[in-house]
Amino acid sequence: MSGRIFPTAQDAENAFYEALERCDLDGMMAVWAEDEDIVCVHPGGARLNGQDQVRESWARIFAAGPRARIHTTQQVAISGMMLAVHSVHENFTIQGQARGDAPQPVPVVATNVYLRTAAGWRLIVHHASPAPAATTQPTPRESPPKLLH
Amino acid sequence: MSGRIFPTAQDAENAFYEALERCDLDGMMAVWAEDEDIVCVHPGGARLNGQDQVRESWARIFAAGPRARIHTTQQVAISGMMLAVHSVHENFTIQGQARGDAPQPVPVVATNVYLRTAAGWRLIVHHASPAPAATTQPTPRESPPKLLH
Numbered sequence: 422m423s424g425r426i427f428p429t430a431q432d433a434e435n436a437f438y439e440a441l442e443r444c445d446l447d448g449m450m451a452v453w454a455e456d457e458d459i460v461c462v463h464p465g466g467a468r469l470n471g472q473d474q475v476r477e478s479w480a481r482i483f484a485a486g487p488r489a490r491i492h493t494t495q496q497v498a499i500s501g502m503m504l505a506v507h508s509v510h511e512n513f514t515i516q517g518q519a520r521g522d523a524p525q526p527v528p529v530v531a532t533n534v535y536l537r538t539a540a541g542w543r544l545i546v547h548h549a550s551p552a553p554a555a556t557t558q559p560t561p562r563e564s565p566p567k568l569l570h
Numbered sequence: 571m572s573g574r575i576f577p578t579a580q581d582a583e584n585a586f587y588e589a590l591e592r593c594d595l596d597g598m599m600a601v602w603a604e605d606e607d608i609v610c611v612h613p614g615g616a617r618l619n620g621q622d623q624v625r626e627s628w629a630r631i632f633a634a635g636p637r638a639r640i641h642t643t644q645q646v647a648i649s650g651m652m653l654a655v656h657s658v659h660e661n662f663t664i665q666g667q668a669r670g671d672a673p674q675p676v677p678v679v680a681t682n683v684y685l686r687t688a689a690g691w692r693l694i695v696h697h698a699s700p701a702p703a704a705t706t707q708p709t710p711r712e713s714p715p716k717l718l719h
Binding site for chain 1: 617
């Protein structure tokens with residue numbers, strides 16, 4: 422799986438959320454940089470650092486199998502030559518729930534940092550935390566990435 | 571205050587935590603990029619976006635005045651030409667508490683993204699969330715920043 426090339430940070434981000442939705446551990450780890458400095462913070466969790474901690478955490482999360490659809494909104498993107506930063510809201514829709522069932526989960530706010538490597542863009546930092554639903558500010562725009570140079 | 575120049579991302583980070591410790595709103599806002607794409611997530615909070623939301627949030631936090639010392643540990647730094655990403659643990663020591671009083675707060679894990687501007691390095695993303703104390707992984711190294719080029 423490590424042979425997969427993401428020509429842009431957005432391609433890597435799309436693959437990240439596809440792997441998350443499908444609970445695909447190999448697909449997930451193929452998005453991450455092959456680097457011991459990778460950092461992952463799951464919502465409410467401790468900071469995980471390095472390939473082993475990050476892989477192990479996703480294996481645990483994925484053990485129950487796919488249960489939610491995820492779509493991201495309100496992206497703010499800042500892109501340099503070597504690093505790109507995307508701030509997004511992750512919106513989870515629990516599958517199998519009929520309308521009127523328990524409320525859907527609050528959105529998660531995520532900061533995703535991508536690194537341009539010899540093998541394309543890869544994720545190097547994923548920091549996610551629950552956003553209190555009541556105070557979430559709607560951002561009207563879906564602006565194109567800001568290119569620094 | 572906007573004339574202050576930070577020659578490195580680390581200088582901007584030092585100024586950020588000094589301003590946070592002193593509850594210095596002008597000093598805090600001087601660290602941020604003069605950009606509407608700035609993003610700030612306080613521990614447990616919603617994503618704030620743009621100068622007005624970010625300034626207002628710090629004004630509210632600082633209203634009670636300085637109450638804690640802060641030191642950062644376990645920095646992981648990834649630096650490009652235009653963007654630098656620092657992942658740190660923020661350790662708060664509540665002032666006026668004698669030893670044996672209520673336990674100190676859990677560390678906060680923060681992802682700080684700095685942008686090289688014409689006026690030096692400035693903060694563009696600050697994402698902070700509480701790290702559960704029991705599962706915090708000690709990271710033995712305080713590695714020097716990884717320079718991408």
